Amino acid sequence: MYFLCKLVDCFLEGLGCCFKMRRVDIAYFYSLPRAELLRHIQQMLAVLTDEQIETCFAKETKKLGKPSSRSLMDWSTIPLRHIAIQVCYDGTEYAGLAQQPNKEYTIEELLLNALRDAALIPQYATASDVHFERSGRTDRGVSAAGQVFSFYARTNNKAMTPQSIPVPDPRFYRDRRDGLTPPAKPNDNVDGDLVNSEKEPELKQVPQEQEIDYVSAINMRLPETIRVLGWAPVDENFSARHSTSSRHYIYTFGQIGSLNIRRMAEACTKLVGFHDFRNICKPSLDSIKTFERVIFSCYLEIDGQPYECENDRMVIKENSSLSLVVCGSAFLYHQIRCIASLLLHIGAELEPPSLISDLLNIENFPGKPDYPIAPGELLLFEKAEYTSTRLPKFYLSGPSYRFLTKNIRFLQSKALARARVYGAALNLLSEARTCQVVSNSGPPRACDHPLVSITLTHKITDLCEVYIEDGLSLFKLEKYRRITNRPFDGTLEHRLRERQKELAMYKENKKHDDQ
Incomplete structure (x- = not known):
């Protein structure tokens, strides 16, 4: 941080010589976050010439003295x-x-x-x-x-x-499409025999x-x-990516509100198992070879407790916290966020639970229909699990444990304090229900959930009419268009062929330019 601040100061000195700028106190830069400092440096690098940049670096490195041991x-x-x-x-x-x-x-x-x-x-x-x-x-x-x-x-x-x-043996990596243990690795000391190298x-x-x-x-x-x-x-054949047996994600929907959680829970059961998820992800045309993945479990949690449709004793309130918990061997790009978005559609009673089965049927839906993904800020990668033979228990010293416990508890307290801020603001809003728009809005609907409004309303209708009422810009939703009736960009195979043509044309043009 010190070096970054001094570097900005040197760049400002160079800029001041060129443009007769007023010098800024370096103490100002110490108050900025690192990302803001780096943005300042990038802007200055775009203005200064190469000679001025070299002068600034030489001046600062001279102040720093000899390199460390x-x-x-x-x-x-x-x-x-x-x-x-x-x-x-x-x-x-x-x-x-x-x-x-x-x-x-x-x-x-x-x-x-x-x-x-x-x-x-x-x-x-x-x-x-x-x-x-x-x-x-x-x-x-x-x-x-x-x-x-x-x-x-x-x-x-x-x-x-x-x-x-050493270079890890790729044969020892677990196939990330299944949940099986890694295969045995050939032992050079045993002729033709396979031994368990876990x-x-x-x-x-x-x-x-x-x-x-x-x-x-x-x-x-x-x-x-x-x-x-x-x-x-870990041993030399361990891979943080390929040796993983399962990955756990949690998506927080926030307060249940008016969402139909029974429909959402029914849709979760349709995701479990081995499926082709090309319509429930963001397909990557460059790196992904298959879209088949295994989901071990997918269920809803209410206030940290698994939701069961048959459990009549479970107390469910509108302000209870709703979360989605998904466990699988591996996941595709944006797969969890697409699942969360589809569940929001279903919970808002805009789509039936059978939507999941429809999108998993690639014969009827060879391409992904147009629908938005859920926000990433509400997604948590909870943990990655490994077999005990591949990854022993994690170790940390006593001082590190005490420091981390205090530090993380303080961060948790800060997060709880921020949650109280927004909770208090919502309470004040509920006490001031005098706005005509609110008082005439009628009973709450499933599609009125705030996360549904933020995530879905910009793409769920054929026509959105903007109008002004009491000084507020509002959206009038005319007609909802089912996801299964929306267009898609063609089959995945067609898009892959088009992508290969684009790459071949790019290589040909580059070869022609080089000549």
């Missing part, structure tokens, strides 16, 4: 070990999980920078250099409680000889108390909304 480490003599870490993060503050070009504030980038700063990986190592993998990708705004990463990191174990990072990693080589405190070393270099919860040693 960590940057001069000889990594060819340093032993590495394969470890996994469990991470929780609040995704609403970041530009997504995966490292992307021109997206400066992603969770993976912050994690890799923390690993470099702690000298756990080489200073200029990329994610692929250390086999950095994640259990599941989350979009912008999506949070996680138990995300798992695996990579090679520096170790205090002197018994390990420095060597190049053995516990060697933990006795160095006592865990004498190992690097990975949790503390990484956490002290991360924002408070990203926290490492523990680490575990």
Whole structure:
């Protein structure tokens, strides 16, 4: 943070020389969040010339003095070990999980920078250099409680000889379309025989108390909304992505309100099992080879308790919290958010529960109809599960446990305080029901749920008429169009052929330009 502020100050000095700008106090930049600072730097880089940028960098690096001993480490003599870490993060503050070009504030980038700063990986190592993998990708705004990463990191174990990072055996990866355990791996010491290589990693080589405190070393270099919860040693064939046996997601709908949860629960049962989910995701034409996935369980929770249609004793109030819990082997891009959107349509009594069965029938619906996805800010990647032989229990030191407990409880208190703010505001609104629009609105309908209004109303009708009433811009919904009656962009096979033609034409044009 200090270096970023000083860098902005140097750039401002260069800009001031060019445009005679008024100098800004550097204390102002210390009050800005990191993302805002980086945006300032990008804007200044677009204005300054290459010579001015080099001058600014040279001036700042001269002030910083000689490079630290960590940057001069000889990594060819340093032993590495394969470890996994469990991470929780609040995704609403970041530009997504995966490292992307021109997206400066992603969770993976912050994690890799923390690993470099702690000298756990080489200073200029990329994610692929250390086999950095994640259990599941989350979009912008999506949070996680138990995300798992695996990579090679520096170790205090002197018994390990420095060597190049081994390449994992792809045959040992579990097929991510099923929930089976990984296959046995051929053993070079046994001719033609297969042995079970799912053995516990060697933990006795160095006592865990004498190992690097990975949790503390990484956490002290991360924002408070990203926290490492523990680490575990894993074998060289472990993959945070492919070794996962199941993934758990929770989507929070908020207060039940007027939603028909019985219809939603009936629709959830139709999602369980092995299906082709091409119509319940955002199809990727470049990387996905199959859209067949397994969902182990899919059900609703009310105030944290599983909802059962037959349970007449269950107390359901309008202000009870409703959530969707989904567990499966692997998921497609935007699959959970599409499921949440369809359940909102069904709960709002705009669609029947049979909509799920219709979309899963790819013979009748070879292409995805047009419907919006639910907001990502309400989605939580709860955890990724592994077999105990692939991933032992996570470990953290006593001081790290005490620090994390206090820190996360404080963050929880802040979140509860923010919830109280909006709860108090809603109470004040309910006390001031004097607006004519509200008083004449009639009894609440299922489609009046706030999440339904935010997510669906911009695409659920053939005609939306905007009119003004009492100074408010309102939408008059003329006619709802069923999802199964909406057009789609053609079959997936047709879109793939068109995509291949576009790529072939692009390569041909590029080849012609090079000549």
